[in-house]
Amino acid sequence: xxxxxxxxxxxNDAMPAGRVLGAYLAEARSECLRYLRAPGFMLxxxxxxxxxxxxFGVLMARGEGTDAARYLLxxxxxxxxxxxxxxxxxxxxxxxxxxxxxxxxxxLPMPPGAYLLGKMLMAMGAAAFVVLLLLGxxxxxxxSLSLAQAAALLATxxxxxxxxxxxxxxxxxxxKGQGGPGVLNLVYLPMAFLSGLWFPLPMLPKVLQQLAPVWxxxxxxRLALAAVGMGHDALAGHVLVLxxxxxxxxxxxxxxxxxxx
Amino acid sequence: MDxxxxxxxxxxxxxxxxxxxxxVNGLDLALHRGELLALLGxxxxxxxxxIGLLLGLHRPDAGDVELFGLDPQRIEARRWIGVMLQSATxxxxxxxxxxxxxxxxxxxxxxxxxxxxELAAVEDLLDRPYGKLSGGQQRRVQFAxxxxxxxxxxxxxxxxxxxxxxxxxxxxxxxxxxxxxGCSVLLTTHYLEEAExxxxxxxxxxxxxxxxxxxxxxxxxxxxxxRIRCISTLLPETVAAWPEVxxxxxxxxxxxxxxxxxxxxxxxxxxxxxxxxxxEVQRAGLAEAFTELTRDAEASSSDQREAA
Numbered sequence: 001x002x003x004x005x006x007x008x009x010x011x012n013d014a015m016p017a018g019r020v021l022g023a024y025l026a027e028a029r030s031e032c033l034r035y036l037r038a039p040g041f042m043l044x045x046x047x048x049x050x051x052x053x054x055x056f057g058v059l060m061a062r063g064e065g066t067d068a069a070r071y072l073l074x075x076x077x078x079x080x081x082x083x084x085x086x087x088x089x090x091x092x093x094x095x096x097x098x099x100x101x102x103x104x105x106x107x108l109p110m111p112p113g114a115y116l117l118g119k120m121l122m123a124m125g126a127a128a129f130v131v132l133l134l135l136g137x138x139x140x141x142x143x144s145l146s147l148a149q150a151a152a153l154l155a156t157x158x159x160x161x162x163x164x165x166x167x168x169x170x171x172x173x174x175x176k177g178q179g180g181p182g183v184l185n186l187v188y189l190p191m192a193f194l195s196g197l198w199f200p201l202p203m204l205p206k207v208l209q210q211l212a213p214v215w216x217x218x219x220x221x222r223l224a225l226a227a228v229g230m231g232h233d234a235l236a237g238h239v240l241v242l243x244x245x246x247x248x249x250x251x252x253x254x255x256x257x258x259x260x261x
Numbered sequence: 262m263d264x265x266x267x268x269x270x271x272x273x274x275x276x277x278x279x280x281x282x283x284x285v286n287g288l289d290l291a292l293h294r295g296e297l298l299a300l301l302g303x304x305x306x307x308x309x310x311x312i313g314l315l316l317g318l319h320r321p322d323a324g325d326v327e328l329f330g331l332d333p334q335r336i337e338a339r340r341w342i343g344v345m346l347q348s349a350t351x352x353x354x355x356x357x358x359x360x361x362x363x364x365x366x367x368x369x370x371x372x373x374x375x376x377x378x379e380l381a382a383v384e385d386l387l388d389r390p391y392g393k394l395s396g397g398q399q400r401r402v403q404f405a406x407x408x409x410x411x412x413x414x415x416x417x418x419x420x421x422x423x424x425x426x427x428x429x430x431x432x433x434x435x436x437x438x439x440x441x442x443g444c445s446v447l448l449t450t451h452y453l454e455e456a457e458x459x460x461x462x463x464x465x466x467x468x469x470x471x472x473x474x475x476x477x478x479x480x481x482x483x484x485x486x487x488r489i490r491c492i493s494t495l496l497p498e499t500v501a502a503w504p505e506v507x508x509x510x511x512x513x514x515x516x517x518x519x520x521x522x523x524x525x526x527x528x529x530x531x532x533x534x535x536x537x538x539x540x541e542v543q544r545a546g547l548a549e550a551f552t553e554l555t556r557d558a559e560a561s562s563s564d565q566r567e568a569a
Binding site: 025101103109 | 351
């Protein structure tokens with residue numbers, strides 16, 4: 001590149017591709033490490049879905065056979081996958097915009113996107129952990145799953161965290177500092193309820209049933225149900241909705257980040 | 262092409278507005294290789310905004326911004342810089358060693374970890390989580406992060422705020438060492454003695470403009486005021502009536518005069534008071550020069566407003 005020859009130490013200035021890749025890896029490693037060491041993040045995201053599933057899916061569903069436990073495995077997996085996306089992105093972005101860390105990262109020669117990519121990998125890892133935890137608990141209730149079904153649920157969770165990363169990122173650009181968790185809970189909990197993750201949709205009022213396809217968590221739940229062998233819908237539609245939702249919120253968030261930092 | 266002639270960082274007629282506020286108002290600034298330039302000015306003068314432009318955090322509304330001859334938003338330009346911002350909350354659960362490793366990974370030819378740690382005197386903190394450090398220790402870690410990429414240009418925004426005297430002296434020594442190795446530094450500071458101790462050149466800003474640029478000595482000389490202290494039998498009112506004397510104060514039994522013509526006033530003092538003792542003549546400190554400069558700028562800008 002021509003412009004590089006203007007550099008004061010022309011000749012040994014190019015960043016080798018290996019080092020650029022190393023920077024991405026270092027960023028992802030740091031993101032994972034810092035959250036693994038933050039009990040305030042890891043505890044709620046594993047404890048709530050794990051506890052709820054244990055109480056409602058394993059202990060209380062005993063009389064209803066393994067179908068209830070199987071159904072709730074999908075629902076609580078969806079519920080559990082939403083939070084690392086929403087909170088991992090939303091809370092940290094709101095705090096880091098406020099605390100100046102994002103400004104510092106933008107001033108430093110961090111490779112583009114490494115910051116968001118690192119958070120994304122962290123959220124996917126946390127989602128995988130939650131799904132594995134629920135899969136383990138489901139064995140107490142004797143839910144019989146083939147290896148393929150378990151793997152499908154895991155993959156659904158790991159990829160299904162992405163639309164919620166996008167939504168969390170967008171919310172993180174709207175609120176600043178300590179306001180993040182409150183706003184995110186206001187989105188997270190009602191959305192989980194309205195998508196039928198706590199009570200199956202047929203138990204909810206008709207209006208809410210009809211409204212459910214508005215929420216991304218509804219579509220992820222359908223995919224999770226299919227993964228454990230309980231879905232009867234065509235999957236492509238749900239995948240497309242989630243994909244569109246992800247792209248839309250990433251674009252919205254990126255626009256706000258560019259404008260307001 | 263002569264590389265040493267190309268400024269490492271340059272603003273030309275840069276303007277940055279935030280709504281109705283013009284934070285940077287036609288600023289020209291050039292920083293050369295191996296030079297330490299201190300940016301001084303009261304709060305809200307536009308120092309941080311000027312740095313934000315040079316770091317590529319904001320785009321100027323008018324004018325040019327260059328970093329090593331490139332647009333600062335290009336990562337190739339920023340690979341030559343190190344940054345210490347006024348405030349940055351780093352991840353509290355990461356250890357100092359991990360923070361240094363992460364930051365060094367952004368650069369093509371970083372220092373080895375031990376060297377960065379030594380330069381910033383944080384060797385004993387490497388295995389501690391950042392959140393457990395004191396404010397002064399965190400500041401030193403931020404300095405280590407700024408220099409770990411072996412930068413050609415360091416941005417230091419109020420680097421010694423919150424440091425005790427010893428830590429401040431150590432940081433100054435480290436900055437001098439880096440400048441000695443050919444690194445350029447753009448420093449903003451509230452402490453004038455810091456600029457006095459370190460800077461080759463100072464640039465004084467108010468209202469988004471540079472109102473003075475030159476060496477520390479030139480800044481003092483430009484104000485040209487001197488201070489005379491003595492123990493005298495003369496009455497303060499008598500001395501105040503002399504046309505060359507700008508101001509008279511009595512402090513601890515001593516007469517303290519401010520004047521632009523020290524020689525004339527000293528001669529008069531000696532002629533009129535045979536018992537004059539402990540005569541001292543001093544050039545005004547940077548603090549006085551600075552206050553006077555910014556006051557002049559305030560006055561002239563309010564004149565302009567009245568005229569308009």
